[in-house]
Amino acid sequence: MACKSCSTGSCGSKSVTGEVAGCQSNGGCGSGGCNKMNVFDWLSDLDVPQFQRFHVVEIKFKGGRKEYFRNSNKLELHTGDAVMIESSTGIHLGIVSLQGELVRLQLLKKSIKDDDNLKSIIRIATDKDLEKHEQMIARDMPTMYRGRQIIGDLKLNMKLSDVEFQSDGTKAVFYYSSDDRVDFRELIKLLATEFKVRVEMKQISLRQEAGRLGGIGVCGRELCCSTWLTDFKNVTTSAARYQNLSLNPVKLSGQCGRLKCCLNYELETYMDALKGIPTIEGRLKTKKGDAILQKTDIFKRMMWFGIVGEEAIWIPVSCDRVAEIIELNKQGIIPESFSDLNPDAPVVEKPSVSELNSDLERMDKKYGGKKPANKPGNNRGGRDRFENRGPRENRGPRPEGRDNPRGPRPDNRGPKPATSGNEGDANRGPRPEGRDNPRGPRPDNRGPKPATPGSEGDANRGPRPQQERKPRPEQGPKPEGVAPGVDGENATPKPFKKKFKKKFKPRPPREGGSSEAPAAQ
DSSP: OOOHHHHHTTTSOBOTTSOBOSOTTSSOSSSSOTTSSOOOOTTTTSOOOGGGSOOEEEEEOGGGOEEEEEOTTOOOOOTTOEEEEEOSSSEEEEEEEEESHHHHHHHHHHTOOOSTTSOBEEEEOOHHHHHHHHHHHHTHHHHHHHHHHHHHHHTOSOEEEEEEEOTTSSEEEEEEEOSSOOOOHHHHHHHHHHHOSEEEEEEOOHHHHHHHHOOBOTTSSBOHHHHTOOSOOOOOHHHHHHTTOOOOHHHHBOTTSSBOGGGGTSHHHHHHHGGGSOOOOSOEEETTEEEEEEEEETTTTEEEEEETTEEEEEEEEEHHHHHHHHHHHHTTOOOSSSSOOOTTSOOOOOOOHHHHTHHHHHHHHHHTOOOOOOOTTOOTTHHHHHHSOOOGGGSOOOOTTOOOTTOOOOTTOOOOOOOTTOGGGTTOOOOOTTSOOTTOOOOTTOOOOOOOTTOOSGGGSOOOOOOOOOOOOOOOOOOTTOOBOSSSSBOOOOOOOOOOOTTSOOOOOOTTSOSSOOOOO
């Protein structure tokens, strides 16, 4: 991952001509990683005279390791420059990461004294130095794999995590991690014979190993130990308890296998917030039952309790109310509930449903009254009137003195015409003889009445008796305009009628027809 400061030059990685001298977002500043333990020099724009500059420079090596060297020769250095430094075993190549007044602050932070024990910077690295340094870096991985094979043959309880060759090729540092003390005297002899270099074994912790290798955390960002965290503090499980975190080792452990360093970041804030939270040593006693603490929200100052036997139902109680209940329990007073802390208060009985609705019932009796009768043309309430009505046979006869606004019914009125779904057809009597039939009397030899859909009265009728049909007498040719009678005899001929407009006179009747003029329509 390329760093933003090297691509913009804001970190101070500029050459004398003003060009960007860093990695130029190519992925590495010569130290194996562009974003490992980078420092933003926010004082780089200050133009400080040469004689007033602080002459101790911070140099970064492979894996984010940093050391401090004195610029005795007063070289013109910029962030990202490769320099050759003096070490205890020879000359090594490093990258300038910080200089100026910020280095003075770093020395105070890390308790490093500015004395003669600091090594010096020899010169700026040349192209030949950079080429040889790249060759030494290429030897790191094969040497680490071969060293792991040798450790496996010796059956040593250690893990080899990284190898760093010195730029001149005279020394190699082997970084390993182990939980127990390891006797690697035989290992050093084999490694020195195999690679023809001086071997230095350096034990590192698992957190330091993760910082050297780097990686992405569960938060989606680069590991803190490989980017900015330099001192590793002890992390205990009590930090997770104070923050009400689940004690799941899979979620609380980082890539190093230890508890995450970020558990200590907000611990002080939680410790300050816990000062106002009451301490629950046992169960809270109420008349509804003993309450067990289930959860505590530190910043909302709320505590959830569950009654014994009903632990699934959590009751939220404020911290101030919990403190009051604890004081009452110490005095031997058991409150009624979490909301009512006065045990001597009279018990208020809750009104029943009938008592709550008594006002509504009185209002119905006062203003409701009886429902008005269903007037003609008023269809409201008609359905209830007919549904609550009893059968007609059980009702008494209509009183004679009852006024009928429509007048008396005629005795010779015919039956009610049949409609779809009318069940009263089966109970009707015969049609009265005196009723006028405009179509004339029905012939006796007519067939059965066709069934109509929805007529349920036809199903209740019995089978119609079959009548013997009389033979029709022979008749002559039927004259035009003569309609047959009921008994098969010729009836009075009827003239043919034709629709005409009023402005024309009607035509005379045809031959064989009636001599009478047709009635005006």
